[in-house]
Amino acid sequence: MTQAAVLADVDILRRDRRVTSLIGISHGASHFYQLALAPLFPLINQAAGFSYVELASLTMAFYVASAVCQPFSGFLVDRFGARVVLLAGLGLLAAATTLMGLLPLYPVLLLLSVLAGVGNSVFHPCDYSIMNATISENRMARAFSIHMFGGYAGYVLAPVSMIFLGNLIGWQLAIIFAGAVGLILFAILWGGSRDFRDSTHERAESGQAQEPLKQSIKTLMSAPVVMCWVFFFFTAMGQMGLMTFVPTLMKEIYAFDLQAAGAFVSVMIGAVMVGVLCGGYLGDFFRKPDVVVTIGYVFGAFLVALIWHFDLLPWQLYGIFAVVGFLYGVVFPSRELLIRAATPKGASGRVFGFVYSGMDFGAALIPVLFGWFVDTGIPRTAFLCVAILWMLSVVVMLMTSAATRRQTAAAAE
DSSP: OOHHHHHHHHHHHHHHHHHHHHHHHHHHHHHHHHTTSGGGHHHHHHHHOOOHHHHHHHHHHHHHHHHHHHHHHHHHHHHHOHHHHHHHHHHHHHHHHHHHHHOOOHHHHHHHHHHHHHHHTTHHHHHHHHHHHHSOGGGHHHHHHHHHHHHHHHHHHHHHHHHHHHHHHOHHHHHHHHHHHHHHHHHHHHHHOTTOOOHHHHHHHTTOOOOOHHHHHHHHTSHHHHHHHHHHHHHHHHHHHHHHHHHHHHHHHHOOOHHHHHHHHHHHHHHHHHHHHHHHHHHHHHOOHHHHHHHHHHHHHHHHHHHHHSOOOHHHHHHHHHHHHHHHHHHHHHHHHHHHHTOOTTOHHHHHHHHHHHHHHHHHHHHHHHHHHHHTTOTTHHHHHHHHHHHHHHHHHHHHHHHHHHHHHHHHO
């Protein structure tokens, strides 16, 4: 290899690392803002007198707005480019969050929650469009793993930092501070993202014209993409059901206090973050994402079913949640590779936006079902439900892989 080729490879490596880092940070910001307000609910309840139903409605408004707008954000990404849409979304999310602290009237907070959800809707379409078009093929799974690691880092940082700030300076100043940090990140991304590539570059290089709306909708309604949506819907119901209800379930089933019950979520999230990093290397070097996803979900479903069927000791429960979190993290990068395989060139924004709306809808629906299990005195059933959902995810994933192979073979003829 010539010196020029070596230098070119070094430049590409540096570009991949820089882009991956910036996208990971932006994903962390998205997940941070998803949980920024909820830890402050007790302080807001005491200071402003809003009921917990009213406060929970702010979170629901955020997620519904994000779910509804994600497919439309994907269309904007493929039409105008990911960089401008990402910056606009981050700016809207940070500004809406800042205004929540400045204008603490409930109707205004509800409107700002919707606007924040609209801003949040751009991250998945933008991030995946940029990574698919920019990152070298042999580093793609590791880029996906850093992206997911950043998201979970946001989940971890939000409750800790917002509770600390809320107790120190009050909930209004805490949320203003969180919004201001987003505006600083906006400036960093503005300066560091000038050479981001996205689906518009892929389309230009392949000589493709902008798809008419009818053809774009046909792309989203293709069998592999619709099956990816269903896959994400099922897997998100299992994931978010555990993340949101494990403290309640452990309290109801085993009579743990809330602090001990909440520790199970911390163990699981920590294990997910380790698994995500391992899964990136596994995805790049093994190159069989359907096998990785199948093994991860089947073993995860088996372990969760043990909690449903047996009375376990605390150390056994902690061990199961740690292994389940690790397996779920390992699956993440391979899961993204499956969507990428089903995505036509130049359509990353709208496909990933559409598919990830399935995750948001699943996350919005499952708390109602799990709440019903608890209210009716059958909390263990929630773990059986998670196991069934993950096994359904495996079936749909295998159908997705088969449909993708058929579509690829038909396109090659």
